[in-house]
Structures are given as C-alpha cells and as structure tokens.
Amino acid sequence: QVQLVQSGAEVKKPGASVKVSCKASGYTLTHYSIHWVRQAPGQRLEWMGWINAGNGNTKYSQKFQGRLTITRDTFASTAYMELSSLRSEDTTIYYCARAENGDYVYLQHWGQGTLVTVSS
Amino acid sequence: DIVMTQSPDSLAVSLGERATINCKSSQSVLYNSDNKNYLAWYQQKPGQPPKLLVYWASTRESGVPDRFSGSGSGTDFTLTISSLQAEDVAVYYCQQYYSTPLTFGGGTKVEIK
Numbered sequence: 170q171v172q173l174v175q176s177g178a179e180v181k182k183p184g185a186s187v188k189v190s191c192k193a194s195g196y197t198l199t200h201y202s203i204h205w206v207r208q209a210p211g212q213r214l215e216w217m218g219w220i221n222a223g224n225g226n227t228k229y230s231q232k233f234q235g236r237l238t239i240t241r242d243t244f245a246s247t248a249y250m251e252l253s254s255l256r257s258e259d260t261t262i263y264y265c266a267r268a269e270n271g272d273y274v275y276l277q278h279w280g281q282g283t284l285v286t287v288s289s
Numbered sequence: 290d291i292v293m294t295q296s297p298d299s300l301a302v303s304l305g306e307r308a309t310i311n312c313k314s315s316q317s318v319l320y321n322s323d324n325k326n327y328l329a330w331y332q333q334k335p336g337q338p339p340k341l342l343v344y345w346a347s348t349r350e351s352g353v354p355d356r357f358s359g360s361g362s363g364t365d366f367t368l369t370i371s372s373l374q375a376e377d378v379a380v381y382y383c384q385q386y387y388s389t390p391l392t393f394g395g396g397t398k399v400e401i402k
Contacts, residue, residue, distance in 0.1 A: 204391075213382070213393050213394065213395045213396060214339065214382060214384070214393040215393070216389075216390050216391040216392065216393070228389065230389070230390040231390070232390070264338050264339075266338075272388075272389050273327055273386045273387060273388070273389075274386050274391075275329035275341060275344040275384065275386055276329075276331075276339070276341065276384075277341050277350070278341075279338035279339055279340070280338060281337075281338060282338050
C-alpha cells in the first residue's frame with residue numbers, strides 16, 4: 170500500500186532553515202508528484218509547492234518563492250522540503266502528499282505530518 | 290488566487306441524520322474543455338493528516354463509504370453525509386485544483402448532537 174513517512178519534529182531558531190523528508194513506499198516515486206502543504210493550528214491548509222518526482226521540475230506558491238526548495242532523491246525514494254529564513258509564523262505542521270503529475274491535481278495520499286517549531 | 294469559502298464553520302448532527310457542508314469558490318472551477326469541476330473534499334480527524342474523500346466534485350475515492358456524496362458545479366458545491374456515524378466526527382475541507390496556488394476552504398467541523 171502507498172505510504173509516505175515524514176521525518177520527525179524540528180525546533181529551529183528564527184532565521185535558520187529546516188529540511189523535512191518524505192519517504193515513499195508502495196509505489197515508484199518517479200511516477201507521481203509530491204506536494205507540500207502546511208497547516209497552522211486552527212488555520213486552513215496552505216499549499217506550498219510541488220515536484221515532479223520523475224524529472225525534478227518544481228513549482229512553488231508565490232508566497233514561498235525564494236525561501237522554499239523542494240527536491241527528491243530517486244534512489245532513496247524520498248522527497249524533501251527545505252524552508253529558509255524561518256520566522257515564528259512558520260511554526261506549523263508540514264505535510265507531504267502524493268498526486269498525479271501536473272499543476273491541477275487533488276492530493277490522494279498524505280504523510281503523517283511534521284511539526285516545525287520556530288522559537289528563539 | 291481562488292478563494293474557497295465553506296459554511297457553516299461547524300455543525301452538530303444527531304447520529305443517523307444528514308449533514309450538509311457547503312463550499313463556494315470565488316470563481317468557477319468548471320473547466321469547459323473537459324466539463325469537469327476541479328474540486329475535492331477531504332476529511333481530517335484530530336491528530337491525523339487529511340484524507341481524500343471526493344474528487345471531480347462527485348467521484349468518491351476508493352474505500353470511502355457511500356454515505357459520503359459530493360455535488361455541485363461551477364462555484365457552488367456540497368458534501369453530504371447521508372447518515373452520520375460516530376466515526377465521521379472530523380473537520381471537512383474543500384479544495385480547488387483548477388489553478389495554482391491550490392487553495393482550501395477554512396474547514397467545517399462536524400460533531401454529534
């Protein structure tokens with residue numbers, strides 16, 4: 170069965186970077202895309218961007234342009250989300266999700282989420 | 290960006306009764322070339338990630354009970370739980386995938402009355 174297993178919780182200082190991993194199993198990573206979505210407590214889900222895990226092409230929400238980098242390691246069947254210049258508002262849960270390739274997709278399978286806390 | 294607005298914010302329904310959740314998009318998410326509505330619904334239980342329930346506005350995901358149904362077109366959509374069960378207590382979100390950034394509604398919390 171399809172599984173996405175994310176790395177554990179992180180605590181970072183303002184201005185630092187965080188890199189969250191998302192390991193895929195039960196399917197071939199390169200046949201689908203991986204999207205990243207975050208959810209602050211009591212807030213709506215917020216889409217950040219996606220990667221075509223086959224060719225490595227990425228697309229980011231304008232809100233995160235310049236701060237967000239999504240990559241993948243096909244040999245490790247793992248996708249990564251790196252967010253830099255962290256601020257307190259980035260304290261939230263980050264999810265990876267699998268979808269078909271393309272911009273206009275629904276998110277079929279989700280990771281368990283990774284809590285990132287930004288605090289001095 | 291397409292803004293998704295859900296109503297109500299929360300509702301309490303008796304077991305076995307119908308629950309209706311509404312979602313309105315700020316512009317149509319019906320793509321004329323394929324006549325599909327680019328609208329999905331998710332269920333999120335406490336401490337869990339969202340779970341896909343419905344896509345293309347009315348297609349149930351595999352394994353989702355048939356008491357869940359989606360309807361609507363253009364800008365107005367509805368998720369209906371025909372007979373509420375205890376395990377349906379959750380927050381429900383709509384999402385448009387007509388354009389990027391993909392955007393979600395604010396969520397509707399469903400509880401047992």
